[in-house]
Each structure stands twice: as structure tokens, then as C-alpha cells.
Amino acid sequence: MSLSAKNKYYLKRILPFGIIWLAISLLLLWSDYAVLADQSQVDEWVIPITPTIFVFSSVSVFIVGCLVGAIEVFAVNKLFDNQSFPKKIIGKFLLYTTVLFILVFILYLIAASIVSKESVFSKSVWNQYVQFFTSITHVSTWVQLLFSLLVSLIYAEVSENLGQNILYNFFTGxxxxxxxxxxxxxxxxxxxxxxxxxxxxxxxxxxxxxxxxxxxxxxxxxxxxxxxxxxxxxxxxxxxxxxxxxxxxxxxxxxxxxxxxxxxxxxxxxxxxxxxxxxxxxxxxxxxxxxxxxxxxxxxxxxxxxxxxxxxxxxxxxxxxxxxxxxxxxxxxxxxxxxxxxxxxxxxxxxxxxxxxxxxxxxxx
The missing domain is CATH 3.30.70.1230 (Nucleotide cyclase, GGDEF domain)
Known part of the structure; x- marks a missing residue:
């Protein structure tokens, strides 16, 4: 069953968000792995990079990117339609930060549950999150997320102002x-x-x-x-x-x-x-x-x-x-x-x- 022209159009607008987020996350994940090559030396609240966690984090980041893209295309962009570029970026930045806070909380609990093989509602998993929340690792995670958010929002503004397919044609030559x-x-x-x-x-x-x-x-x-x-x-x-x-x-x-x-x-x-x-x-x-x-x-x-x-x-x-x-x-x-x-x-x-x-x-x- 083929997609309608309208669905293809929206898919083309949303997928780049997921790709941008995935590309940045893989680059930063590789950087973290290179720095923390000995996974046994990391603090207990740091999720070790196992094959399962790598797949989970990659899929999660791509989905989060697409989710941000969908929210941007179908809802948020209309709220800031008449605002200047700086006001748009700052306003959206603050709005998405709230959404990302909730997602980080949920995804960390799931990842910790996968590693410990315990329920997400177990006391040890929640204690692990509390330690993570007060750690420098949490700050580093937010820096990475906000950087991905900033890049994707700038992409959205540039793409919208250039017009349909123009940015794609420029990149592909x-x-x-x-x-x-x-x-x-x-x-x-x-x-x-x-x-x-x-x-x-x-x-x-x-x-x-x-x-x-x-x-x-x-x-x-x-x-x-x-x-x-x-x-x-x-x-x-x-x-x-x-x-x-x-x-x-x-x-x-x-x-x-x-x-x-x-x-x-x-x-x-x-x-x-x-x-x-x-x-x-x-x-x-x-x-x-x-x-x-x-x-x-x-x-x-x-x-x-x-x-x-x-x-x-x-x-x-x-x-x-x-x-x-x-x-x-x-x-x-x-x-x-x-x-x-x-x-x-x-x-x-x-x-x-x-x-x-x-x-x-x-x-x-």
C-alpha cells in the first residue's frame, strides 16, 4: 500500500529530525566509548555500552528525533508562525526542553532496567536514576540533547524558508x-x-x-x-x-x-x-x-x-x-x-x- 502525497510530504519533513539526532548521538556515543573504554571503571549509575544498549539507545534517539519533528511540523511551528527567528528558536527550545526532560526520565529507567534485569519500578533502578540525576553525566547528557535540538530546529527553519526540496537538492548536488x-x-x-x-x-x-x-x-x-x-x-x-x-x-x-x-x-x-x-x-x-x-x-x-x-x-x-x-x-x-x-x-x-x-x-x- 503506497503512501499518499501528503503523507510522503510530511514524512520527508519529519525523517531528517530523526536522522540528525541519530547522527549526532552516534558521534557522541563513539566519543564517550573512546573516553570510557574500560566500562568496569565507570560509576554504577552510568549505563554501560553493551550491544543491546547500543541498539536501544540508537532506536530511542531516532524515535525521539522523529517525535520532535512531528511535534514541530504538526503543532509547535504554528504557535510561533509570526515570531522572529530568535524568538522562535528560544521559545521552541524552552518548550522542547520540558518534553525532553520527561523522555530522558522514562528512557533512563528503561535502559537501567534492561542492564540490571529488574523492573523499572524496582527501588534499585530508581536509586540509580537519583544518582544519575545529580551527576556530571546527567549534565553531559543534556548538553548532547540540547545540541541535537538546536541543530534540528535550525535545520527546520532553514528548510522551511528555502522551500520544498530545495535544501535536499543543494545537499545532493x-x-x-x-x-x-x-x-x-x-x-x-x-x-x-x-x-x-x-x-x-x-x-x-x-x-x-x-x-x-x-x-x-x-x-x-x-x-x-x-x-x-x-x-x-x-x-x-x-x-x-x-x-x-x-x-x-x-x-x-x-x-x-x-x-x-x-x-x-x-x-x-x-x-x-x-x-x-x-x-x-x-x-x-x-x-x-x-x-x-x-x-x-x-x-x-x-x-x-x-x-x-x-x-x-x-x-x-x-x-x-x-x-x-x-x-x-x-x-x-x-x-x-x-x-x-x-x-x-x-x-x-x-x-x-x-x-x-x-x-x-x-x-x-
Whole structure:
């Protein structure tokens, strides 16, 4: 049974926490073992590093890392959404310290129970914990845990700010050298954005944009889309050609974004006294993808497909359509009973010498 796109997305966000914690713990565990090679000379409250304890500690640390990641992704990150980077790190640091205190207490008792082969509720195991709690070893353990926590939280902030898959692509070197790819691009533009901005003022308009973009998140994730960039009130979403065409995900994404925004109608009306809407254009073609920039590195797409898609978007107002796609893309889509395609003929695109056939997509409710 395969995981859904949404579950894969969250798994990709959570697993790095477990990997970071495991990598740091193995490094520090090796360091401790090297210093305390003679396990018979250590204090009785220090858990000896046996094969069983090594496996237990490795699995435990990985699970704790993943647990921190899950809490971060599903709950804590939202609590600090509007805070500055220093406030986020300090606030989260204090919150997770409480969680880790409880986990250290539980895991130490279990490890001591495994070594002594006594119940975790036995007096000797609890006495051992009391000795551990007042020892320098306990302080050392917390230094290691808090270092792992700090590294994973910084990773989370960097990853979130860079965007989907960007950090992974940088580490793997996927785009260190330019790569030619076939991709689908969808340009999404808010309708009447200038009027809305003037009505709300720049601060409230900014808040509206945050809520507006947030409402699209699940639809984009579910349909395997990647956010390429935000440009004011415009968002550019891209797919690898095969991923976007499978089950018509690129088209499905648009309609699910529409549905998600409609569900937020009351929220927008209450907070901003306005209901945003959007139009979109879609096209596919070959692009060259690579890292670009001297002062700031970024993943960059270049190719005629981007310019063409932007020009098709410009036709949506003239043709009074919410979504237009290029006729070449329409021929690659799977047959569907959910929507119909209407060929609107050949159109001359502003600033281009070549014309292109465009199609409107109508949802069949």
C-alpha cells in the first residue's frame, strides 16, 4: 500500500529530525566509548555500552528525533508562525526542553532496567536514576540533547524558508550542474489584487496574502506540485512532466485550490471584508534547471515555457476564463469525466512572434 502525497510530504519533513539526532548521538556515543573504554571503571549509575544498549539507545534517539519533528511540523511551528527567528528558536527550545526532560526520565529507567534485569519500578533502578540525576553525566547528557535540538530546529527553519526540496537538492548536488528537464508550469494570479491592496492597505494586504497562500498548501502537496516562487500576488507552481500528467494532477491541483479557497470564504470576509479569487495558466516544455546566484544561491528554471505560460495567463481576462492551458498540454492529459476542454483557437501572445492554441478547462459539477 503506497503512501499518499501528503503523507510522503510530511514524512520527508519529519525523517531528517530523526536522522540528525541519530547522527549526532552516534558521534557522541563513539566519543564517550573512546573516553570510557574500560566500562568496569565507570560509576554504577552510568549505563554501560553493551550491544543491546547500543541498539536501544540508537532506536530511542531516532524515535525521539522523529517525535520532535512531528511535534514541530504538526503543532509547535504554528504557535510561533509570526515570531522572529530568535524568538522562535528560544521559545521552541524552552518548550522542547520540558518534553525532553520527561523522555530522558522514562528512557533512563528503561535502559537501567534492561542492564540490571529488574523492573523499572524496582527501588534499585530508581536509586540509580537519583544518582544519575545529580551527576556530571546527567549534565553531559543534556548538553548532547540540547545540541541535537538546536541543530534540528535550525535545520527546520532553514528548510522551511528555502522551500520544498530545495535544501535536499543543494545537499545532493542535483543541480550543481545545469540539467535539462521537461516540466509543467502553472502561473496563478489573484484577481483584482490592485483594488484589494488599495482597499486594505499594505499591512492588512500582506496578512491576506499569507492566508491566501496558506489555503493552497494542501492542494499543492496532495497533487505533487512544487512551489517555484511567490511574486507579489502571483504564485508559480511546477511539476516534473510525468508527475504532473499522472491522473491529471496539474489540472486537479487548480480545482482543489479553488475549493480550498471557497471553504475560507467566511474567514476572508470576516477578517478582510473581501473574498479573493484567482485565475491561472498552464503550459509545459523543456527548461534548463540549475543553481544560480553569487550573493544568494537559488534553484532557477530558464526556458521559453515560462514566458509562454505568463503570456497565456494574460489572456485569461480577455477571454473571461479562470484557467487556460496550452493546446499541446491538453493533448497529453488523460481523458477525464470531471472536466471538459474547450479549444479557443489560436492566439497571438503579447511580445512573442509565435502564436499558440489555447484551451479553457471547465469543471463538470
Amino acid at each position: 542535483r543541480y550543481h550542474k545545469p540539467v535539462d528537464e521537461n516540466r509543467i508550469f502553472m502561473f496563478v494570479d489573484m484577481k483584482d489584487s490592485t483594488t484589494i491592496a488599495e482597499k486594505l492597505g499594505h499591512k492588512n494586504y500582506f496578512k491576506l496574502l499569507k492566508d491566501y497562500y496558506r489555503s493552497f498548501s494542501d492542494a499543492i502537496i496532495k497533487n505533487y506540485g512544487e512551489v517555484y516562487q511567490y511574486v507579489g500576488d502571483e504564485i508559480v507552481i511546477t511539476w516534473n512532466l510525468d508527475d504532473g500528467l499522472k491522473q491529471n494532477r496539474c489540472i486537479q491541483c487548480f480545482f482543489e485550490m479553488k475549493t480550498a479557497l471557497e471553504k475560507q470564504t467566511q474567514n476572508f470576509e470576516k477578517k478582510y471584508n473581501t473574498i479573493p479569487n484567482f485565475k491561472a495558466a498552464m503550459h509545459f516544455g523543456e527548461v534548463t534547471t540549475g543553481e544560480i546566484g553569487a550573493l544568494k544561491k537559488d534553484i532557477f528554471f530558464t526556458g521559453d515555457v515560462l514566458n509562454t505560460t505568463a503570456r497565456i495567463l494574460g489572456l485569461t481576462t480577455e477571454l473571461k476564463e479562470d484557467i487556460l492551458i496550452s493546446e499541446p498540454l491538453s493533448r497529453k492529459l488523460e481523458t477525464s469525466e470531471d472536466y471538459s476542454l474547450e479549444n479557443l483557437g489560436t492566439k497571438i501572445l503579447k511580445g512573442k512572434t509565435k502564436s499558440i492554441q489555447v484551451c479553457a478547462v471547465h469543471y463538470l459539477s
